[in-house]
Amino acid sequence: MRILRxxxxxxxxxxxxxxxxxxxxxxxxxxxxxxxxxxxxxxAALAVTGGPVPGMLAGFVGGLALDLAPPVxxxxxxxxxxxxxAGYACGALALQLSRVGPEGKRGTPDxxxxxxxxxxxxxVMVAGVGLAxxxxxxxxLMLSDPRMTGPAxxxxxxxxxxxxxxxxxxxxWLVGAALGAAEPAxxxxxxxxxxxxxxxxxxxxxxxxxxxxxxxxxxxxxxLSFADTRPAPLRAPVPASPKLRLAAQSSPSxxxxxxxxPASSHLPRGAGWLQGSGGGWRNASPGPVSRPVRVAFGSPSxxxxxxxxxxxxxxxxxxxxxxxxxxxxxxxxGxxxxxxxxxxxxxxxGSGFSGALGPSLFAGPGSRKPRRDWLxxxxxxxxxxxxxxxxxVRLLTRRPHGVLRAPGKGWLQxxxxxxxxxxxxxxxxxxxxxxxxxxxxxxxxxxxxxSWSSGSPGHRSSPGKGWIRPAKPVAPARRKSxxxxxxxxxxxxxxxxxxxxxxxxxxxGSALRRGSGRWxxxxxxxxxxxxxxxxxRTRIGGRR
Amino acid sequence: xxxxRRTRLALAVLLVAAIAxxxxxxxxxxxxxxxxxxxxxxxxxxxxxGYVTRPIEGFFHAIGHxxxxxxxxxxxxxxxLRAQLSRLQLSQSDARQLNKLLQLDARGGYKIVAASVIxxxxxxxxxxxxxAGSKDGIxxxxxxxxxxxxxxxxxxxxxxxxxxxxxSDASATVGVRLAGTNTIGAxxxxxxxxxxxxxxxxxxxxxxxxxxxGDALVTFGSVGGRPYVAGVPxxxxxxITSQPGSLTQTALxxxxxxxxxLGVVGVVIAVxxxxxxxxxxxxx
Numbered sequence: 001m002r003i004l005r006x007x008x009x010x011x012x013x014x015x016x017x018x019x020x021x022x023x024x025x026x027x028x029x030x031x032x033x034x035x036x037x038x039x040x041x042x043x044a045a046l047a048v049t050g051g052p053v054p055g056m057l058a059g060f061v062g063g064l065a066l067d068l069a070p071p072v073x074x075x076x077x078x079x080x081x082x083x084x085x086a087g088y089a090c091g092a093l094a095l096q097l098s099r100v101g102p103e104g105k106r107g108t109p110d111x112x113x114x115x116x117x118x119x120x121x122x123x124v125m126v127a128g129v130g131l132a133x134x135x136x137x138x139x140x141l142m143l144s145d146p147r148m149t150g151p152a153x154x155x156x157x158x159x160x161x162x163x164x165x166x167x168x169x170x171x172x173w174l175v176g177a178a179l180g181a182a183e184p185a186x187x188x189x190x191x192x193x194x195x196x197x198x199x200x201x202x203x204x205x206x207x208x209x210x211x212x213x214x215x216x217x218x219x220x221x222x223x224l225s226f227a228d229t230r231p232a233p234l235r236a237p238v239p240a241s242p243k244l245r246l247a248a249q250s251s252p253s254x255x256x257x258x259x260x261x262p263a264s265s266h267l268p269r270g271a272g273w274l275q276g277s278g279g280g281w282r283n284a285s286p287g288p289v290s291r292p293v294r295v296a297f298g299s300p301s302x303x304x305x306x307x308x309x310x311x312x313x314x315x316x317x318x319x320x321x322x323x324x325x326x327x328x329x330x331x332x333x334g335x336x337x338x339x340x341x342x343x344x345x346x347x348x349x350g351s352g353f354s355g356a357l358g359p360s361l362f363a364g365p366g367s368r369k370p371r372r373d374w375l376x377x378x379x380x381x382x383x384x385x386x387x388x389x390x391x392x393v394r395l396l397t398r399r400p401h402g403v404l405r406a407p408g409k410g411w412l413q414x415x416x417x418x419x420x421x422x423x424x425x426x427x428x429x430x431x432x433x434x435x436x437x438x439x440x441x442x443x444x445x446x447x448x449x450x451s452w453s454s455g456s457p458g459h460r461s462s463p464g465k466g467w468i469r470p471a472k473p474v475a476p477a478r479r480k481s482x483x484x485x486x487x488x489x490x491x492x493x494x495x496x497x498x499x500x501x502x503x504x505x506x507x508x509g510s511a512l513r514r515g516s517g518r519w520x521x522x523x524x525x526x527x528x529x530x531x532x533x534x535x536x537r538t539r540i541g542g543r544r
Numbered sequence: 545x546x547x548x549r550r551t552r553l554a555l556a557v558l559l560v561a562a563i564a565x566x567x568x569x570x571x572x573x574x575x576x577x578x579x580x581x582x583x584x585x586x587x588x589x590x591x592x593x594g595y596v597t598r599p600i601e602g603f604f605h606a607i608g609h610x611x612x613x614x615x616x617x618x619x620x621x622x623x624x625l626r627a628q629l630s631r632l633q634l635s636q637s638d639a640r641q642l643n644k645l646l647q648l649d650a651r652g653g654y655k656i657v658a659a660s661v662i663x664x665x666x667x668x669x670x671x672x673x674x675x676a677g678s679k680d681g682i683x684x685x686x687x688x689x690x691x692x693x694x695x696x697x698x699x700x701x702x703x704x705x706x707x708x709x710x711x712s713d714a715s716a717t718v719g720v721r722l723a724g725t726n727t728i729g730a731x732x733x734x735x736x737x738x739x740x741x742x743x744x745x746x747x748x749x750x751x752x753x754x755x756x757x758g759d760a761l762v763t764f765g766s767v768g769g770r771p772y773v774a775g776v777p778x779x780x781x782x783x784i785t786s787q788p789g790s791l792t793q794t795a796l797x798x799x800x801x802x803x804x805x806l807g808v809v810g811v812v813i814a815v816x817x818x819x820x821x822x823x824x825x826x827x828x
Contacts (some may be wrong), residue, residue, distance in 0.1 A: 026664035068582030073669035077565025146715040
């Protein structure tokens with residue numbers, strides 16, 4: 001449905017905009033001899049919410065449609081040229097502004113944040129629209145269009161830009177709402193559509209009402225599970241070997257908020273590192289480790305795009321932890337909190353949840369748009385992959401010195417074989433808005449604390465019945481489920497990277513070392529090597 | 545990096561495609577197959593959309609306009625013009641005499657296909673789309689007028705829609721004649737440059753002709769009646785802008801037709817057998 005919507009909404013909007021423009025807006029007797037350019041606004045809105053590629057595609061198509069729609073007077077292709085450039089500019093600018101941290105230097109949509117907040121999107125949109133209007137005037141001047149003389153442009157341009165600015169919030173809201181409320185920006189992008197096959201056998205399941213992250217039949221020890229190592233088409237290649245880090249290796253990216261974290265003894269047992277890298281996530285230190293559960297989403301390049309990559313779109317069941325869910329709701333009570341009481345009241349501290357956790361521009365009905373940095377603290381200063389986005393989500397018990405409640409039954413019990421086609425997992429989704437960021441920027445809290453709650457403090461709405469049940473099976477992969485045994489990784493590899501280089505991998509010389517000291521384990525070198533790695537560490541297998 | 549490169553490559557491809565389109569349509573003079581394709585493609589859609597948006601647009605116009613002229617008669621416009629023509633010819637004896645002299649056979653009049661404006665061009669251009677096309681007998685370069693006066697000329701024709709270049713467009717030039725005289729000149733649309741689209745610029749070809757505010761203008765007529773037939777009222781001179789000593793006289797002209805509020809227009813599909821001279825102008 002979401003895919004459908006994503007595929008249908010932009011063309012529908014463009015067509016509607018073209019029709020409304022020529023049949024209605026252009027005919028309105030507006031003062032100033034100008035009219036808002038709806039098509040341009042739609043293009044800019046799509047670009048801002050989607051990124052450069054959707055932006056320029058929409059711009060070209062929309063401009064071409066405007067060039068061909070009957071009352072056309074300019075040369076065919078003029079508007080397509082201008083709008084295409086404007087769409088790209090808007091998308092690139094929005095992407096630039098939403099980059100996270102020193103690692104997010106890539107122009108891929110996946111590196112985006114949950115999306116620019118509206119307050120930042122609007123200026124980008126306005127700038128792009130103004131640029132497009134000016135470019136159109138300049139192009140007409142260049143082509144010696146008799147209508148677009150200097151005085152005419154000087155007369156029309158200001159009022160046209162003003163009209164565009166006036167209408168841009170409306171269009172942005174409409175486009176955002178239609179593209180799917182509360183979808184993370186990465187989900188809005190067709191490009192970032194997570195192509196990962198869900199870990200068919202469940203990987204993480206949390207027991208309790210919320211059921212949650214770790215599950216599966218898997219092994220007694222939750223191991224690495226890569227949603228996929230295959231890069232999504234429009235995203236930079238995902239490193240074939242996500243990086244694993246143990247909880248013990250606390251990364252320098254721990255934000256100050258982590259220091260307030262109670263001692264590890266307060267942490268729920270069975271907690272481990274959940275770290276995703278490039279579309280994979282894993283539980284690196286399984287077992288009863290008294291460490292904070294750290295869900296580190298995202299490789300350096302994809303800082304914490306929880307929705308798309310870390311948990312996969314359909315990792316747990318059908319999109320249970322998909323973009324929307326994680327972005328908006330899953331990370332709520334049920335998922336990490338209501339685990340049989342074990343996690344109840346756990347504090348979700350992100351030392352850098354810098355990924356697409358949040359909803360994109362529009363946080364959906366009733367939910368507020370978290371700011372860019374919600375669930376992220378110190379993401380920018382973080383170093384390294386896990387560390388790079390610093391993506392750390394900590395589950396901590398809320399009571400500082402209270403009795404630790406053991407996790408509920410079945411939490412992190414990988415031995416159970418998930419049943420397939422569980423309706424509960426496949427269909428049930430959390431209720432609308434049952435988790436939402438109340439205060440951006442603050443350490444995310446779950447439960448009664450102020451930051452995260454569904455409604456009034458003190459009241460938490462639990463997820464709908466049956467959604468992510470612990471005992472429930474994980475729905476089968478819908479497409480391209482990994483082959484058998486893909487989860488079977490030796491624990492030893494967890495320490496470094498799942499894909500251990502072959503013998504002599506360091507001795508092969510140039511083939512393995514390219515760029516500036518970049519080591520790779522895969523077959524290709526990603527990136528140009530112009531940029532050093534994360535400031536303090538050498539990353540292996542990572543990708544920038 | 546990898547992704548960026550691909551994105552930029554795609555951007556470059558798209559931009560080059562756009563430039564190629566521009567080049568193609570520029571070489572073909574602006575009206576090429578693209579226009580025909582656009583007419584066929586978007587014409588029916590716009591026709592349908594016009595039904596939806598016309599009441600809305602009419603509402604907005606009704607706010608500031610006297611709707612009496614807008615209501616004007618999709619079906620009776622033809623009759624109205626004919627009646628007006630004959631009435632003027634009959635009511636004014638001198639006009640009748642003039643007709644007898646100058647218009648040996650003026651009884652032909654115009655043959656008109658009525659149409660509604662369904663879409664309009666962008667900020668810089670004064671073009672509209674009407675909901676009549678080649679199936680209604682419309683061809684390119686035919687004159688478009690409404691009950692008040694000259695509207696423009698047809699530039700491209702689709703099966704069910706046509707694009708009309710308004711006389712107020714900056715790229716439109718219409719040969720005109722001062723009513724009652726043989727002084728000829730040309731009016732050019734002011735476009736969006738100044739004073740809105742309600743003003744045309746007149747330039748008389750003769751430096752010695754007398755031009756006064758209030759003078760009425762009719763179309764001079766083109767060869768074969770295309771793109772402009774003769775005798776259609778255009779507007780009245782409002783102010784003289786020529787400087788003393790200039791070679792030609794220039795003036796600003798207020799058109800009879802309201803280009804910003806066009807509703808029902810008529811396309812002249814058959815040229816009158818003789819120039820109606822000023823007879824059509826009588827009402828103004």
